[in-house]
Amino acid sequence: MSDGIEITEYSLALLKEATKARAKAHAPYSRFAVGVALRTASGKVYSGANIENTSYPEGWCAETSAISHMIMGAESAQDREIAELVVIADLTPPITPCGGCRQRIKEFATPQTRIHAADLAGIQHSYTLAALLPAAFHLEG
Numbered sequence: 001m002s003d004g005i006e007i008t009e010y011s012l013a014l015l016k017e018a019t020k021a022r023a024k025a026h027a028p029y030s031r032f033a034v035g036v037a038l039r040t041a042s043g044k045v046y047s048g049a050n051i052e053n054t055s056y057p058e059g060w061c062a063e064t065s066a067i068s069h070m071i072m073g074a075e076s077a078q079d080r081e082i083a084e085l086v087v088i089a090d091l092t093p094p095i096t097p098c099g100g101c102r103q104r105i106k107e108f109a110t111p112q113t114r115i116h117a118a119d120l121a122g123i124q125h126s127y128t129l130a131a132l133l134p135a136a137f138h139l140e141g
């Protein structure tokens with residue numbers, strides 16, 4: 001499913017931001033901190049971490065946090081388009097966005113949007129959103 005690693009200087013900058021975001025995770029229950037950073041088509045960078053809750057289902061993923069920041073900071077359509085995203089956690093092989101987050105990313109992405117999966121050693125796999133979410137749900141015809 002991975003279509004190789006396609007790392008640019010932008011990917012490495014996102015990896016740095018995702019790592020910083022991961023340090024801010026609120027994960028006292030799972031102790032599994034996740035960080036995400038995304039770059040928009042306009043070049044803006046937003047990050048987020050997972051935020052758990054004592055009522056477990058009320059917590060949310062790092063991707064959700066990052067997308068929320070992107071939408072609040074958006075001033076144009078290009079500010080709302082995810083060009084590239086890095087997710088990092090302390091797990092090898094690295095995690096990829098969960099099913100729900102793949103759909104959340106799709107709302108603001110293209111099939112070619114790059115999703116990079118990183119562990120603490122760096123980016124290990126790169127995917128297109130189309131590879132991670134084939135036959136995605138959408139209402140348009």
Ligand SMILES: [Zn+2]
Pocket residue numbers: 061062063097098099100101102
């Ligand atoms: Zn998720």
